[in-house]
Amino acid sequence: MARTPADLVGTRTGPSFEITFGDRPVPARPGQSVAAALWGAGILAWRTTRSGGRPRGAFCGIGQCYDCLATINGQPNRRACLVPAHPGDVVVTQEGHGHASLG
Amino acid sequence: MRPSAEPPTAPDLYDLAVIGAGCAGLSGAVTASELGLSVALLDASPQIGGQFFRHPAPATGAARPEALHHDWSLFTGLRRRLEASAVDLLGGHHVWSVVREGGLWAVHAVTGADGGEERAVRVRARAVLLATGAYERQLPFPGWTLPGVVGAGGAQAMLKSGLVLPGRRVVVAGSGPLLLAVAASLAAAGARVPAVIEASGYLGYARHPYALAANPHKLTEAAVHGGALLRHRVRLRTRTAVTEVHGTDRVEAVTVSRLDRDWRLVPGSGRRIACDALAVGHGLAPQIDLATTLGCATRTTPDRTTALVLDTSQETSVRDLWAAGEPGGVGGARLADVEGELAGLAIAARLRGHPARRGRVRELERRRDRMRAFADAMAAAHAPGTGWPQWLADDTEVCRCEEVTTQSVRAAVTDLGARDARTVKLFTRAGMGWCQGRMCGAAVTCLAAQHGSAEALAEPAPERRPFAVPVPLRALGSLDDPAPAPQTVTTD
Numbered sequence: 070m071a072r073t074p075a076d077l078v079g080t081r082t083g084p085s086f087e088i089t090f091g092d093r094p095v096p097a098r099p100g101q102s103v104a105a106a107l108w109g110a111g112i113l114a115w116r117t118t119r120s121g122g123r124p125r126g127a128f129c130g131i132g133q134c135y136d137c138l139a140t141i142n143g144q145p146n147r148r149a150c151l152v153p154a155h156p157g158d159v160v161v162t163q164e165g166h167g168h169a170s171l172g
Numbered sequence: 173m174r175p176s177a178e179p180p181t182a183p184d185l186y187d188l189a190v191i192g193a194g195c196a197g198l199s200g201a202v203t204a205s206e207l208g209l210s211v212a213l214l215d216a217s218p219q220i221g222g223q224f225f226r227h228p229a230p231a232t233g234a235a236r237p238e239a240l241h242h243d244w245s246l247f248t249g250l251r252r253r254l255e256a257s258a259v260d261l262l263g264g265h266h267v268w269s270v271v272r273e274g275g276l277w278a279v280h281a282v283t284g285a286d287g288g289e290e291r292a293v294r295v296r297a298r299a300v301l302l303a304t305g306a307y308e309r310q311l312p313f314p315g316w317t318l319p320g321v322v323g324a325g326g327a328q329a330m331l332k333s334g335l336v337l338p339g340r341r342v343v344v345a346g347s348g349p350l351l352l353a354v355a356a357s358l359a360a361a362g363a364r365v366p367a368v369i370e371a372s373g374y375l376g377y378a379r380h381p382y383a384l385a386a387n388p389h390k391l392t393e394a395a396v397h398g399g400a401l402l403r404h405r406v407r408l409r410t411r412t413a414v415t416e417v418h419g420t421d422r423v424e425a426v427t428v429s430r431l432d433r434d435w436r437l438v439p440g441s442g443r444r445i446a447c448d449a450l451a452v453g454h455g456l457a458p459q460i461d462l463a464t465t466l467g468c469a470t471r472t473t474p475d476r477t478t479a480l481v482l483d484t485s486q487e488t489s490v491r492d493l494w495a496a497g498e499p500g501g502v503g504g505a506r507l508a509d510v511e512g513e514l515a516g517l518a519i520a521a522r523l524r525g526h527p528a529r530r531g532r533v534r535e536l537e538r539r540r541d542r543m544r545a546f547a548d549a550m551a552a553a554h555a556p557g558t559g560w561p562q563w564l565a566d567d568t569e570v571c572r573c574e575e576v577t578t579q580s581v582r583a584a585v586t587d588l589g590a591r592d593a594r595t596v597k598l599f600t601r602a603g604m605g606w607c608q609g610r611m612c613g614a615a616v617t618c619l620a621a622q623h624g625s626a627e628a629l630a631e632p633a634p635e636r637r638p639f640a641v642p643v644p645l646r647a648l649g650s651l652d653d654p655a656p657a658p659q660t661v662t663t664d
Binding site: 072073074075076077078079080081082098099100101102104105106108109113114118119120121123124125126127128129130131132133134135136138144147148150151152153 | 216217223228229230231232233234235236237239240285286288307308317319320321322323325326327328329330331333334335336337338360361362421422449572573575605606607610611
């Protein structure tokens with residue numbers, strides 16, 4: 070039985086809008102966080118660390134660890150596990166502190 | 173209830189400000205409101221329920237949100253009372269400081285989904301109830317920063333509200349009863365859970381027969397999880413730990429090793445389990461930074477977390493500052509509900525000057541003490557063993573934010589003489605990043621203590637975080653008072 074979380078809670082609506090991650094469209098459900106939409110598409114990393122350049126994504130899932138920081142609609146350092154997804158949101162991998170343009 | 177980010181008729185001064193709208197906060201807020209107090213209820217989330225009763229947003233259209241929960245009726249009961257009450261619900265408010273101002277409390281918050289709206293809000297109140305819950309305690313191990321390794325509570329949270337899984341085949345590991353609940357939820361939601369890897373033995377509970385016998389609902393809960401695990405063919409393996417994660421850019425497998433009683437590795441016992449995600453955690457740590465910054469007395473719990481010292485009415489060592497639920501020691505939703513009501517009754521009695529109903533108070537105190545005894549037994553059974561640092565490799569990152577390795581932390585201790593987490597932080601930056609040591613604090617404290625003394629696992633020093641969450645400078649600048657910020661401002 071290929072059960073899904075949405076089946077389990079009896080969700081009547083499917084993904085109804087899209088956001089983009091890089092150049093990739095990602096389906097999202099109303100009420101989902103950006104991190105949840107990305108996990109739903111099998112994407113687990115959307116940040117690289119400041120010194121090692123290593124990939125990171127959501128870890129604590131409740132806004133405490135700040136590992137899920139992403140650049141959302143041009144704004145860096147947003148906690149993707151807390152920020153709700155909105156139609157047309159543009160999410161890109163945040164590199165380092167996310168302020169490279171400041172030099 | 174007046175659910176609004178900015179109630180148009182919000183009073184200038186409330187009787188009570190409740191911080192946290194989980195079980196404890198909801199219970200305290202509705203109890204106080206029903207007794208005639210004016211109450212503001214603040215939570216970082218736009219939704220009520222806290223972490224335990226985290227649930228999908230209404231827009232998701234979930235017909236059976238209770239499918240992911242125990243005791244859902246406890247939540248719906250509190251929600252009904254909140255809706256019928258005059259409590260001002262301030263969702264999306266991230267509280268960053270509580271300060272004393274002229275005999276009253278000022279609760280400072282920034283608004284927005286992640287506090288990014290940069291609107292500064294100050295709520296004044298005669299009493300404050302801290303119901304700030306807990307966060308998951310982590311211990312590092314080789315590979316724990318790889319994408320696909322997530323907190324066990326994090327996996328649960330993402331599932332409860334976002335209806336998503338971190339992978340299709342998820343190993344659950346660490347220590348504590350939460351692991352069984354997480355494994356049961358993940359499996360019910362369609363993940364394959366090859367094993368629950370528990371570092372302690374469950375025999376520890378047998379040492380506390382009275383606490384077990386007095387809390388039959390906990391046994392029922394264990395039986396429900398146990399039944400779910402059997403049904404989904406999940407194996408519980410005690411006295412084992414994930415000691416390595418394999419994969420280049422994401423999890424491909426984990427190595428599981430046997431542990432002795434002190435959590436030291438049994439050589440040659442490593443076994444590989446294929447998986448695409450690992451959900452890991454070592455119990456919960458009380459979220460008490462707002463209180464410790466105000467100088468509240470703390471105690472060390474049997475599993476060596478730091479919790480607030482509370483009197484029988486739930487008041488902290490600071491007058492007119494109360495706490496309920498996990499800040500006083502992790503004990504679960506039912507205990508939080510009871511403590512919230514006790515606090516609500518006591519606060520109403522203090523502010524209105526009439527005695528609380530003795531019969532009800534005595535009954536609640538009995539229930540609280542019984543559940544606290546069970547929580548202590550559980551904490552003792554899952555307390556981290558002294559041997560866990562042996563799992564670390566030199567290049568294992570201890571501090572995830574600042575990418576500080578085990579080698580650097582050990583050098584700070586052995587070569588530079590650091591003997592506590594704070595000194596290690598000053599030498600290495602471990603704990604100085606975005607999360608302010610919430611993820612690495614337990615490990616760094618332990619590594620600092622183990623090198624210098626015979627003491628195996630020192631109690632973590634209560635962290636003082638004058639800013640409980642990051643605050644944009646613009647929000648600080650918008651405060652009208654000349655000196656509204658806390659007295660102690662550190663540069664780290």
